[in-house]
Amino acid sequence: MRWPRQLMSLLVVLALLAGPPMVLLFLIGPPVSGWPSTKQVQAWVQQPLTEQTLTAALTIGAWLLWLLLAYTVTVRAVTRLQATAAWLRQVPLPTPLQATASGMAGAAVFGVTTHPVTTAAPQPPPSSAAGTPEQPAEANPRTDDRAVSDDGILVPGGWLPRDAAESVAAAAALLWLRRRRDYRPRPLTPNSPEEPRPARLPPAVAAVQVALADAPAPSHAAAPTDSFTALVGILPTGGLGLTGPGALPIGRGLLLTALLAGHRHPARTLVITRAALTDLLGPDAEPLGGRLPQLKIAEGPGDATRIVEGADPPRMVILAEDDCDADDATPLAGVTAANGGRLIMLGSWPTGQTWHAEPTGHLHDPTHPDNPAPRMCVLDQVTAADLLTVIAHPEPTRPSPAAPRTPLPQAVTPRPPLPRQSTRGTAHPRPTASHQRLHLRVLGEPTLLIDGAPLTIRRSAAVQVLAFLAAHPNGADTRQLTAAIWPGLPRRSLTGRLYTTLSDLRGAIRTASGLHVIDHTDDRYRLNPAHVDVDLWHLHAAIHHAATTATDTTTNWQTIRDAYPADLAAGRSWPWLDPIREVTRQRVIDACAALADSENDPQRSIVLLQGGVHIDPYNADLHVRLVNTLTALGDHEAANQLHNRYRRTLAQAGIDETVDHRATSSTVTNPNSRSHP
Template identity: 45%
Template sequence: MRWPRHVASLLLTAVLLVGPPILLVRLVGWPSIDSPQVALWQWVRDPLTEQNLILLLVGLAWLLWAFVAYFVTAATATRVWAGVRWLRRLPLPTPWQATATGMAGAAALTIATPTAPTPDASHPGTTTTTGTDHDIVEQADTADGVALSGGWLPYEVAEQVTAAAGLVWLRRRRAYRPTRPHRHSQDAQDLAPLPSTVAAIQAATGSRPPPPVSAPAAGLPPIGFPPTGVGLTGPGALDAARGLLITALLATLRQNTVELVITRRAVDILLGPAAPHLRPGAGLRIVDTAAHATALPADARPSLSHGAEGGRRVLILDEPPRSSLANSGATMVVLTAWPHATTWYVEAGGHTRTSDTANAGPRVCVLDTVATTDLLTVTGHLQPPAPDTPTQPQPQPQVRVPRPTAPHHDTIRPDKRVLVRVLGEPALLVDGAALTVRRTAARQALVFLAVHPDGVDSHLMAEALWPGLPGQRLTGRLYTTLSELRTAARTAGLPIIDRTGDRYRLHPDHVDVDLWYFHRAVDRAAAILADPSTAWQAVVDAYAGDLAAGHAWAWLDPHRESTRRHVLYAYAALAAAAPDPRQALAYLQDGIRVDPYNADLHHRAASILTSLGEHIAAADLTDRYTRRLATAGLTAEGALIRGGT
């Protein structure tokens, strides 16, 4: 509690202001001299008299009191003026707002307050769980959803976005074919980070445990819309339709029991410039008109035929169908009022109510055009445009793998007292002893600086660590986080973070990083053309595990995958150079343990087993790999795996 300290401070200030004048007046009296000339002449003739010394001390005491009084007065005036300026900026309620506030207060006094929050059955995912960790990303405006700059998602939908983002990286791992790394840098399109909307959702879902999910209200499928169909009006109508588009496609990825049918004009309305790049397939069908959508046979898709459990076709139409229930097996959503069915008025935040009454409906997912385009990249339904296409929807930058510019040396230098380990579980060590870094954000910042040895601007670092948060709130968080790192390493007596202007880096003169040593090993191996096996073995030996193993920060995936690819190529190079096929097989099996989702390594291993006549082992390897992909929601592509053939 702070109020006792405030009271004590006020009492001390009062004593300092009132006490000295009272004592001086009672003991000495008010300052008084006959005339300045007489007093000065007396002091010159005999300066060390008792009277002159007392007068000097009394004068000094009054000057000291005057200084204290001036300081207190100035500080008080500053605070009062700050309060006045704050009151001047405080927005006053308009008459309408004042009236609404009064009515709400009167209503609140007539309603019994429950002793504990009760989940609303009409809002899937409602919970009373709140976060307690001071590093939690403050992006969720309610316990059952995630708020973004581009809309609002129910927590269940946000979790599906995070899962779909994970599938994107698993597909990239599956498709990668080990390629010799460039010596200084590597640009790879399939290492591009996912869009900022995805990163913000990943940060929000990863900042707290998932809440218990309530059962949806009767008659409402998981997508949140009435199965009999609905028309949409209001400022959030189009955003709600975009939210439905993403929700249905995510459901298709998860269960393959939802098919989304949308008219071309509805696509143009919802996606704008990105509309030409929306591609059908994997649960998405684009038709010309609403009549074509409602005329589709009910059993056009096997997963939806014969009333499959949970299976449903969702239609997004730009205009109402000619009949009220032209296709009773589908949920129809119309981007305008629908005279023959229920019409919802959708607010900007996703809250719904029927247009003819004040009855509140569920809160639905709402997304703007940019957020929808971002999320379509993880569902796999957005075809990247050609580079010269003028309507390119936010192309993602290529990733440049960082290379250290610190002094090069062949091993981790023992003369450096501070060692940062980021391959495997991150750790900060001073003189070989691991230090405790309490804040999750501080550990994340340590890894971020390790993968950017040349340094990084503070605003870029803050946006990566806390995606989706307002920029004005990031500076203080970053300073607090870096201060935590400095405090943790204070026992070393050395600065571990070097700051030049607005750019931060780990101090290369005092700190060494295992990732930097790994990169140097990769550079040496890539530069050797004749018999590089020893150098590639050094790369394998330097790899102690996945980058920041056990952590799922949104910015981490490109750097983690780049590091993993280097060691996969090292194993592939060692296998290619091995004279004994069984030794080559052992190298490939070690590579498969590093990345059990890579198709190329499995194909090479299966080919060696087949050449050795071990057809059963080759088929078993292929079957295990296929099952692993199926468990993750993937399939083996084409002829990458041909065990036994």
């Protein structure tokens, strides 16, 4: 806890401010008792260094030093007040109870610290759902630095309507499914030099996922909404110009909302001029623009008109003020509106309406000042680019199939127990023979078992800590843990939360078992392998053994299969988890494919491949191998059934069928077969 140190700091400052003046006044008196007389000046000139003059000089010097100290404290207090005022302008209005608590905490902070303040760049303030009147978002105590309401969520760099945030999360899940579909099993080898894990999703996506997970259920049962439909409903049909400091943030929100709608409904497209795309995305416009589905880039209003008059008219057109040409823009607005779409100008509209856009996302119609101001999705440049990557087509280049494998994390060799940390005089029971080793299960539902009985862990963050450390046998430092568990939040507000979580977790384990499970040395936290047994580590050992043993494929595969009952932390949606979960699954299907390739019995090879398909029903390469093997054995009916089932699986998940893996596996391919997934 920091308040004792802060209280001590306050007392020291008060002592320095009040102590010297009291001592000087009591011992010497005021520094100046009046102006010196003429005789005193003449006496001082004749004999300047006397006991009286030296005492006066030292007294004045002491008072000057005190004034310098008082000035320094005052300047720092004013800096703190200014920084806090700037921060408060970015925070949504709290409830009265929250305002009282915040005021008390703020008063304590202002009084107890004398350290310099570094202020972060302000984030865009919250706005409301597209097409809805203003609704202030109240701070939620469970989400701390994020504002969550029924209508939307606030994340670093912007605010999204709730249904748009849910669409981002769904698109992120589909992105991982597409990666699973496209993965090609690699040769099963022992640990090799490291290569990167599957790329993590951008921080903004992780922040959206965590905010949705933390968000309370809506206070009322609302009908399904569509931000894009609501958006079209509030924008004028004759074209709209956006001016003001919020024009570009709102423009990025319009871009994301329209493309997310197109991601769900391919018939909905968006046309944007190259100048407008550059204004919105900056340096990311060129590399990202060509990879976004349902986005058509026009060179100007004339080119946009030709696209709109085509067979697939867009639902929205966005122009830049530099593109402005009344002769082209006005007809373009009419054609777009005739097809049920809207035209937006990032700047003043030459012949139609222009609304003022505030940084908060409010749109004001100057012709109807009394109308409620709708609040739109607002995004900064980095956040917009990050969120758009989840619906962008992948990069054209692919890693070579011969690239080295990611090494399996190996549990460290058990070491002698570290000296016990101070327990502040509290006696803990010594471990008994039945509690010498705990079992942590992270494949499936994360559970810590003590003598086979699950330990109740009160904090969800503590469960994440256990799973994260299980996936990182070499440990993790404070920064890695806080960034993984609470992405998007400032670290200064999380260190104490992490310490509280770890203290509570350690205490619960010690109380139940008497064991010290989590070691902390050199700012790295590790699970102690001498006290805890982790199922994920057993899986790694089984795969490593299969890679180094060329015989008895049946036993090796059965050992791996038994060690992999379910996906890593199945059912959990922690943002840090997906890359590690994917690597773990990939190593299992690597083993499946490698053992099937080394099997001389085709029937046994089919059994092995079926096991791999059961583990990952989305992987195209495994289906190709199994279809080819079935076809080579003449079982065309089973091959067709497998192919059709695979297509239904992809369709139900909302991902399309890929043809990249056809006839590329190492199994025998029948050129006469018509069954290819």
